[in-house]
Amino acid sequence: MSVSVFDLFKIGIGPSSSHTVGPMIAARQFTCQLQATVGLAAVHRLTVELFGSLSATGVGHGTDRAVLLGLAGHEPDRIDPEQIAPAIADIRTRRSLALMGEHTVPFIEKDHLLFRRKSLPLHPNGLCFRAYNARGDEIAMREYYSVGGGFVMDAAGERVLNPPASAGPDAAGHGRGLPHAFRTxxxxxxxxxxxxxxxxxxxxxxxxxWxxxxxxxxxxxxxxxxxxxxxxxxxxxxxxxxxxxxxxxxxxxxxxxxxxxxxxxxxxxxxxxxxxxxxxxxxxxxxxxxxxxxxxxxxxxxxxxxxxxxxxxxxxxxxxxxxxxxxxxxxxxxxxxxxxxxxxxxxxxxxxxxxxxxxxxxxxxxxxxxxxxxxxxxxxxxxxxxxxxxxxxxxxxxxxxxxxxxxxxxxxxxxxxxxxxxxxxxxxxxxxxxxxxxxxxxxxxxxxxxxxxxxxxxxxxxxxxxxxx
Ligand code: SF4
Structure with a gap:
């Protein structure tokens, strides 16, 4: 993987790149994938598990709110910080959220957002998303890792990009063929x-x-x-x-x-x-x-x-x-x-x-x-x-x-x-x-x-x- 200066300097929101920005990107990515595969209408319920450090300091670092916002389709570089508190209050009051702002599912944090003390194998900042249909069958499951600085990887070690920010000739971000590549x-x-x-x-x-x-x-x-x-x-x-x-x-x-x-x-x-x-x-x-x-x-x-x-x-x-x-x-x-x-x-x-x-x-x-x-x-x-x-x-x-x-x-x-x-x-x-x-x-x-x-x-x-x- 080669890295652009704009991968390092990303406009986002506080308080944490690994515990706020990364989880928001992961949650939005999971919802985008649901949209592209099973379709949002098939989703009746979903759960999110936070592992390791995301569980230990996630509430103080805003991980819980970031996940809700990402599922609702918000992006860290575009959301108006002034709109965050009302958006979260709305989800908590209604006890439901609209995936990508389109399809409403019940979401009660004590039941659907679960804090796990243990860590997933690849990194201390792990998340696992699961979606279920009306019969209660699991129809999608994804693990992500927020590895620091707002970078997110999936379980296969592939980098997850915030889709609109990745626009360009090398959307996958691999950057092969840089004229002056260096690693050290x-x-x-x-x-x-x-x-x-x-x-x-x-x-x-x-x-x-790029x-x-x-x-x-x-x-x-x-x-x-x-x-x-x-x-x-x-x-x-x-x-x-x-x-x-x-x-x-x-x-x-x-x-x-x-x-x-x-x-x-x-x-x-x-x-x-x-x-x-x-x-x-x-x-x-x-x-x-x-x-x-x-x-x-x-x-x-x-x-x-x-x-x-x-x-x-x-x-x-x-x-x-x-x-x-x-x-x-x-x-x-x-x-x-x-x-x-x-x-x-x-x-x-x-x-x-x-x-x-x-x-x-x-x-x-x-x-x-x-x-x-x-x-x-x-x-x-x-x-x-x-x-x-x-x-x-x-x-x-x-x-x-x-x-x-x-x-x-x-x-x-x-x-x-x-x-x-x-x-x-x-x-x-x-x-x-x-x-x-x-x-x-x-x-x-x-x-x-x-x-x-x-x-x-x-x-x-x-x-x-x-x-x-
Ligand atoms: S690494 Fe820990 S102590 Fe240092 S700025 Fe981040 S949260 Fe604070």
Whole structure:
């Protein structure tokens, strides 16, 4: 499987790419298949089982609501976040839902949406859908795996695409015949050396396998605009986040404080860190509230890349004259690094802990920042490596099963770390001992050794030491 930059950066909804976006895609895919095979009219009843981490933290991560919305035909990139609460309330009140908005079946969550503690064999995030006819016979059954970052696989290991988003000459997404295919950091560097292209130029050439160069640019700007919109909404939204902990949103207050006294920057050169923290927290508060964000490469880690990109636009480039080319270079370079992780490791907190979410986002952002600050491919690879090396072993232990604590602050920390990783790399010549490929391999091995209680189950770490109110 080859991966496009737009597979990594997907416009979706919070709070989780693996527990919200992926299950919504899987549920919609099952319904599309029912429509194409037995026909929706043949369906009298259906059940959905959530396994492993989807069961353990699914309610806090919105998996239950995502499944209902997917069965009703909604897509994560198109649904209006404002419409989610009324749509769910309607299904719960009527105790039924309309498959693809067309054929109504009874759906009572305690009977039809079942939480299973065990895991399915292929991944901790498994789902099983079954449909029955009027006689009670099972007429369809499918298993899916939400493997992180909104990627969904079926039981045969084939990737499930969100149908309208896959439009293009390579709808299956295999991407065979890319002009500059690479799976590892070493291959990426070799391609750059052989072609004398930058990583971003190489990525544009590969992306044209799926879409034209102007379309690549247009979609990159749409990703940037969505990231900027999430920062703006986060900075304007006060109050508490959903859930029993009633976690207070902090970005709006911080934004007011920073905007009130720009002269403080003259006294405190590190005030820039407050702004980076603000950008990251604004996005992740928006994500935790179920708002519109870009999966980058996951929703739990959705704040790191926008925060570092805002730092670049506002503090390096100059906010008055943002260069679209600079933004495109940033996103394409981040995407190239993300592809190497996707090909060799995992974005799934349920599989490798938070090193696979915030750690990968930090690595992608570090390399991207090094690129737009003039780094060579070797310095970019070094920055990406540093960004992961110092996140190795980071567990996933969300308190209350919600993507709030430690996730929101963790994105701020990841963004700051990414900026420092880029600066460390840019002070060197690109030569270094630990390669990006080695650190990715180490991350994957560390994730495999990690106990499951530290992998998005909320059965260890902060999740058991902090009392949920
Ligand atoms: S702790 Fe990290 S991996 Fe776990 S839910 Fe939060 S952001 Fe995702």
């Amino acid at each position: 950091g070493a291959e990426l560097l070799a391609q750059c050396q052989a072609t004398h292209m930058t990583i971003a130029q190489l990525m544009v050439a590969n992306e044209q396998h 879409r034209s160069a102007p379309e690549v640019h247009r979609q990159l700007m749409a990703i940037w605009q969505t990231m900027a919109g999430a920062v703006q909404r986060g900075c304007a939204s006060a109050g508490n986040l959903p859930g029993p902990m009633q976690v207070r949103r902090r970005a709006a207050e911080l934004h007011r404080a920073l905007s009130r006294s720009p002269e403080a920057a003259l006294r405190d050169p590190l005030l820039m860190l407050d702004w980076v923290n603000l950008y990251a927290m604004a996005v992740n508060e928006e994500n935790a509230a179920g708002g519109r964000v870009v999966t980058a490469p996951t929703n739990g880690a959705a704040g790191v890349i926008p925060a570092v990109l805002h730092y670049y636009v506002n503090f390096v480039q100059g906010a008055n004259q943002p260069s679209e080319d600079g933004i495109a270079t940033f996103l394409l370079t981040a995407g190239a690094i993300g592809i190497i992780y996707k090909e060799n490791a995992s974005f799934s907190g349920a599989e490798v802990g938070c090193q696979g979410e915030v750690g990968v986002a930090c690595s992608m952002a570090a390399g991207a920042l090094a690129a737009v600050m003039g780094g060579t491919p070797e310095q970019i690879e070094n920055a990406a490596e540093i960004g992961m090396e110092h996140n190795l072993g980071m567990t996933c232990d969300p308190v209350g099963g919600l993507v709030q604590i430690p996730c929101i602050e963790r994105n701020a920390m990841g963004a700051i770390k990414a900026i420092n990783a880029a600066r460390l790399a840019l002070r060197g010549d690109g030569q270094h001992v630990v390669s990006l490929d080695k650190v990715i391999q180490t991350m994957m091995q560390t994730g495999a050794d990690m106990k499951s209680k530290y992998k998005e189950t909320s059965r260890g770490g902060l999740a058991v030491n902090v009392v949920e109110c």
